[in-house]
Amino acid sequence: xxxxxxxxxxxxxxxxFAAALVAAALVSPVxxxxxxxxxxxxxxxxxxxxxxxxxxxxxxxxxxLKPWQEAVIASETSGLRITDVLVDVGSVVTKGQTxxxxxxxxxxxxxxxxxxxxxxxxxxxxxxxxxxxxxRQLRPSGALSDEKIVEYLADEQTATASLxxxxxxxxxxxxxxxxxxxxxxDDGLITSRSADLGAVVSAGTELxxxxxxxxxxWQAEISARYLLRISEGLSVKINxxxxxxxxxKVRLVGPSVSxxxxxxxxxxxxxxxxxxxxxxxxxxxxxxxxxxALTVPETAIVFRDGISYLFTSGEDQRVQRVRVETGRxxxxxxxxxxxxxxxxxxxxxxxxxxxxxxxxxxAEKN
Numbered sequence: 001x002x003x004x005x006x007x008x009x010x011x012x013x014x015x016x017f018a019a020a021l022v023a024a025a026l027v028s029p030v031x032x033x034x035x036x037x038x039x040x041x042x043x044x045x046x047x048x049x050x051x052x053x054x055x056x057x058x059x060x061x062x063x064x065l066k067p068w069q070e071a072v073i074a075s076e077t078s079g080l081r082i083t084d085v086l087v088d089v090g091s092v093v094t095k096g097q098t099x100x101x102x103x104x105x106x107x108x109x110x111x112x113x114x115x116x117x118x119x120x121x122x123x124x125x126x127x128x129x130x131x132x133x134x135x136r137q138l139r140p141s142g143a144l145s146d147e148k149i150v151e152y153l154a155d156e157q158t159a160t161a162s163l164x165x166x167x168x169x170x171x172x173x174x175x176x177x178x179x180x181x182x183x184x185x186d187d188g189l190i191t192s193r194s195a196d197l198g199a200v201v202s203a204g205t206e207l208x209x210x211x212x213x214x215x216x217x218w219q220a221e222i223s224a225r226y227l228l229r230i231s232e233g234l235s236v237k238i239n240x241x242x243x244x245x246x247x248x249k250v251r252l253v254g255p256s257v258s259x260x261x262x263x264x265x266x267x268x269x270x271x272x273x274x275x276x277x278x279x280x281x282x283x284x285x286x287x288x289x290x291x292x293a294l295t296v297p298e299t300a301i302v303f304r305d306g307i308s309y310l311f312t313s314g315e316d317q318r319v320q321r322v323r324v325e326t327g328r329x330x331x332x333x334x335x336x337x338x339x340x341x342x343x344x345x346x347x348x349x350x351x352x353x354x355x356x357x358x359x360x361x362x363a364e365k366n
Contacts, residue, residue, distance in 0.1 A: 043353060044361040047313055047345040048297065050336060055293040055328055058237075058285035059230065061220035061266065065241075065280045068215035068269070071186055073099065073208040075201040077179045080107070085195050093184040093210070100195050100207055102180040111173040118170050121163040128152070128159035182207060189214045191278070214275055218248060218268040220284065224257045227264055229288055236268045238284035246274050250286065293328060293335040294342065301326065301334060302351035310340060311347040311354050313362065319347060321356040 084101040087093060135152040138144045188210040195207040218238055222230070236248040254265035266286065270276075301324075302309045308326050311319040324339030340346065347354070354360070 043350055043358070044363050045311075045313070045319075045347045045350055045354075046363045048300075048348050050294045050296050050340060050342050050344060050346060051333075052342060053293050053295050053333075054290050055295075055330055055335065056235075056287040056290045058287055058328060059222055059226045060283070060285055061222045061236075062281065062283045063218055063220040063265070065216055065276055065278050065282060066219050067191070067211040067278055068217045069212040070191075071188060071210045071212050072206055073182065073185060073210065075102070075179070075182065075205045075207060076203060077102070077176055078202040080180060080201060082195055082197055082199050082201065085193075085197050087190055087193075087208070089190055089193050091190045092214070093188060093190060095184055095186050097184045098181055099184055100182040102182070102201065104177065104180045107173065107177050107180055111170070111177055114166070114170045114173045118163070118166045121159070121166040125156075125159035125163045128155040132156035184210070186210075186212050187214070188212045189275075211278065215272070216270050216274070216276060216278055217251065218270065218282065218284065220266045220268055220286070221261070221263045222266055222286070224262050224264055226286075227253065227257070230266060230286060235287045236284055237287065238268070238270075239282055240274075241276055241280045241282060246270060246276070246284075248284075294340075295330075295333040295335055296340075296346050297348050298329065298332055298334050299349040300346050300351065302354075309351070310336075310344075311351045312340065312344045313347060313360060314345075317360055317362060319354055319356070319358050319360055321354075 080102040082100055083103050085099075086101075087097075087099050093099065131152040132155065135144055135149040139149055190208055190210050192209040193207070194205070201207070218236070220236075230250060230253055232250050232252065234250045236250060238246040238248055240246045248268040248270050250266055251269040252267040254267070257264045268284075268286075296310065300310055302311065302321075308324050310322050310324050312322055313319050322339050322344075325337040327335035327337045329335070347360075
């Protein structure tokens with residue numbers, strides 16, 4: 001091999017090494033700049049420790065808000081025309097308050113006729129009684145035959161019965177007159193009205209429907225597997241239609257289970273001052289016994305692909321994504337069933353912008 005060629009081959013590795021040194025010198029600043037940029041753009045987060053609280057176990061439920069009891073107000077007489085309608089849907093009424101008036105002309109005429117019949121019966125009784133008294137006085141003397149005496153005594157009994165019958169008929173007419181004024185059977189709220197001015201009613205015609213005492217209850221449907229653990233008097237939290245939580249009490253546990261849905265109805269009494277609209281479908285929870293719960297703020301939970309995660313931080317200020325199982329929720333906090341313990345340091349918010357092993361800056365507590 002010529003000498004010049006051998007020298008060229010010997011110089012070639014040194015040139016390659018020199019080129020590598022130059023490339024490394026150029027790349028290293030870029031890597032350092034990227035690392036510094038990553039460190040500079042790290043999120044500032046707040047940490048908190050899980051809290052141990054005593055929370056009641058709850059049974060989820062859903063159902064309709066319905067009247068505690070409904071009262072149907074109907075006409076007890078027939079053939080009379082409505083002359084006045086004094087209330088409407090939404091009216092709050094008291095027991096005995098006049099709601100509707102019916103025409104009274106024909107009833108008053110029948111009443112006067114019956115009063116005359118009573119007076120006539122009284123006169124007949126007076127005459128029959130006088131004849132009977134004379135027959136009793138003359139019986140020892142034999143001035144009257146036994147047949148005549150029996151007739152007078154029978155006439156007295158007939159007149160007495162006739163008067164009682166006419167007086168009963170008079171009482172009936174007075175009742176009919178009273179029935180021309182239709183009143184509220186209890187305190188409550190009118191929820192429907194069928195009474196129209198000028199309509200002729202018949203006996204049993206529904207005129208109004210009302211919620212007794214304005215009491216509303218929640219008829220909550222629950223799974224049958226919870227029935228043995230639910231009893232009267234348990235506290236209930238209801239998510240009201242206006243976003244407010246309504247406190248209730250279990251009034252009655254339904255005696256049967258639906259064969260179609262395997263669910264039972266629990267009747268929940270609401271406070272007297274809570275008067276939500278009936279017919280609304282709401283959700284809530286029935287509170288059972290109290291048990292410990294390890295809780296974190298709801299803002300710390302991150303949902304990804306239907307799975308709940310938390311981010312925890314170590315001494316190196318890098319976060320670790322931890323899969324957790326959640327349980328009960330209350331006042332902005334959520335129970336952590338598994339995944340962390342009380343010694344963990346949990347990122348309270350901003351987890352949606354973090355990835356596993358991200359470098360973060362810990363905010364100082366005030």
